[in-house]
Amino acid sequence: MGETNVMKKPDIKHTNPLAQTLLNKLDYDQLTNCMRCGFCLPACPTFRETGVEPESPRGRIALMKAVADGLMDPDQMFQDQMNHCLGCRACEPVCPADVKYGQLIEQARDAIEDHASHSVPVKGLRKLMFKGVFPNRGSLKLLGGSLAFYQKSGLRKLARGTGIMRMFPDHLREMESILPDSTSKGVIEQIGTFYPAKGTPIARVALFRGCIMDVMFAGTNVNTVELLSEAGFEVVIPKEQVCCGALHAHSGEMDQARSLAKVNIAVFKEAGIDYIVSNAGGCGALLVEYDHLMHEDSNPQVREDARWFAERVIDISQLVVEKGRIPKFAEHLDEQNQVTVTYQDSCHLRNVMKSSGAPRQLMRSVEGACFVEMKESDRCCGSAGIYNVTQPEMAGQLLEHKMEHAATTNARYMLTSNPGCLLQMKLGIEKHKPPFKMEAMHIVDYLHERLVPAQAGVHNKS
Numbered sequence: 001m002g003e004t005n006v007m008k009k010p011d012i013k014h015t016n017p018l019a020q021t022l023l024n025k026l027d028y029d030q031l032t033n034c035m036r037c038g039f040c041l042p043a044c045p046t047f048r049e050t051g052v053e054p055e056s057p058r059g060r061i062a063l064m065k066a067v068a069d070g071l072m073d074p075d076q077m078f079q080d081q082m083n084h085c086l087g088c089r090a091c092e093p094v095c096p097a098d099v100k101y102g103q104l105i106e107q108a109r110d111a112i113e114d115h116a117s118h119s120v121p122v123k124g125l126r127k128l129m130f131k132g133v134f135p136n137r138g139s140l141k142l143l144g145g146s147l148a149f150y151q152k153s154g155l156r157k158l159a160r161g162t163g164i165m166r167m168f169p170d171h172l173r174e175m176e177s178i179l180p181d182s183t184s185k186g187v188i189e190q191i192g193t194f195y196p197a198k199g200t201p202i203a204r205v206a207l208f209r210g211c212i213m214d215v216m217f218a219g220t221n222v223n224t225v226e227l228l229s230e231a232g233f234e235v236v237i238p239k240e241q242v243c244c245g246a247l248h249a250h251s252g253e254m255d256q257a258r259s260l261a262k263v264n265i266a267v268f269k270e271a272g273i274d275y276i277v278s279n280a281g282g283c284g285a286l287l288v289e290y291d292h293l294m295h296e297d298s299n300p301q302v303r304e305d306a307r308w309f310a311e312r313v314i315d316i317s318q319l320v321v322e323k324g325r326i327p328k329f330a331e332h333l334d335e336q337n338q339v340t341v342t343y344q345d346s347c348h349l350r351n352v353m354k355s356s357g358a359p360r361q362l363m364r365s366v367e368g369a370c371f372v373e374m375k376e377s378d379r380c381c382g383s384a385g386i387y388n389v390t391q392p393e394m395a396g397q398l399l400e401h402k403m404e405h406a407a408t409t410n411a412r413y414m415l416t417s418n419p420g421c422l423l424q425m426k427l428g429i430e431k432h433k434p435p436f437k438m439e440a441m442h443i444v445d446y447l448h449e450r451l452v453p454a455q456a457g458v459h460n461k462s
Contacts, residue, residue, distance in 0.1 A: 010068065016074065113252025202323060207277050231327060245286060257286070320358070329450040343359060343360060415442070
């Protein structure tokens with residue numbers, strides 16, 4: 001009584017090295033938990049686009065199991081299907097068997113990457129970004145400074161004017177056109193490592209500043225800190241924190257993701273805080289699963305600390321709504337009586353962090369604003385980390401549908417809770433041009449601009 005049936009992995013010695021690695025790394029219990037019921041099919045963006053079974057979570061799990069059981073080899077079609085998944089995890093909330101599909105797809109990609117034969121340029125770029133830039137704060141500052149120089153020195157204008165950008169694929173040119181102004185000065189350089197609460201402190205929280213967030217969206221990080229202060233939280237920003245590892249985990253670099261996680265766990269454990277605040281759904285989704293990421297670590301203290309960390313991760317909107325003092329917000333009304341706003345869910349915020357109501361509650365609290373729910377706002381926009389770079393065709397199809405729905409809202413502002421989604425929506429507005437003026441903004445920036453009274457001044461740097 002009370003015993004759990006654990007499905008034993010098949011005792012197979014594969015002649016194909018990748019098949020053996022897949023068998024070793026895949027969680028076989030999760031593979032067998034899938035009942036093939038099909039509830040995931042209408043939730044899956046790639047299946048909805050193609051109607052092809054292998055493009056669904058159920059289909060991809062069947063492929064994984066077939067390889068693990070020795071019924072097929074992990075050929076190029078298999079590998080392409082694993083990489084064609086967006087990783088949005090919309091299948092998980094609708095799965096009656098609670099299959100951890102997101103973990104399975106990352107395990108499969110990890111195994112594939114162990115045997116990947118990338119070209120020399122791709123191999124060099126992966127090594128540069130995953131091991132050189134993202135984990136290194138100095139390299140990130142250099143990247144931010146270099147992008148800022150390109151954007152402000154006239155080089156960007158020159159590159160566009162002389163036609164140099166035409167050397168790049170269309171989707172890369174499009175992404176370059178909507179990149180925000182970058183900086184080498186992140187949130188710590190701008191406001192320090194501590195920011196006091198307005199009024200009696202409710203709790204002491206730590207901001208996870210991210211890597212891309214602190215280069216391309218440093219202003220959003222600053223606004224996040226000030227918004228938390230307005231809501232009654234003391235904010236610390238641990239200086240030694242590193243990249244969350246999400247892009248590594250999604251790209252088959254699991255060992256590097258675990259190494260980054262160990263650093264962050266140790267740094268935040270020493271910070272003496274009640275919550276770890278994320279303002280990026282993609283980062284938060286991995287942070288809240290650090291316990292799973294480290295569950296096989298040989299050190300029990302590491303596993304315990306990872307659980308401690310994961311239990312304290314929370315999105316800023318959810319923290320403000322559930323634990324804070326919601327500030328007063330009001331729209332800037334000129335001749336209009338009301339401003340319409342809509343919202344594109346971050347897949348990882350909604351499906352992994354389980355936070356979809358809090359951002360909407362904050363939007364509805366803004367005086368003079370009318371929140372309009374966009375059709376299929378819970379569907380992936382096609383950003384999905386770097387998916388819009390690696391799989392531009394599918395990403396473009398998803399974005400086209402998204403903009404069709406956006407055009408029915410008549411919204412002045414399209415709000416998001418994740419930097420990738422924000423860039424994708426900016427691209428959608430630029431490319432598809434809704435029949436009215438629309439601007440994409442991070443929800444934090446939108447709310448910060450509408451604080452009443454305007455109390456967003458910078459405190460003394462600590």
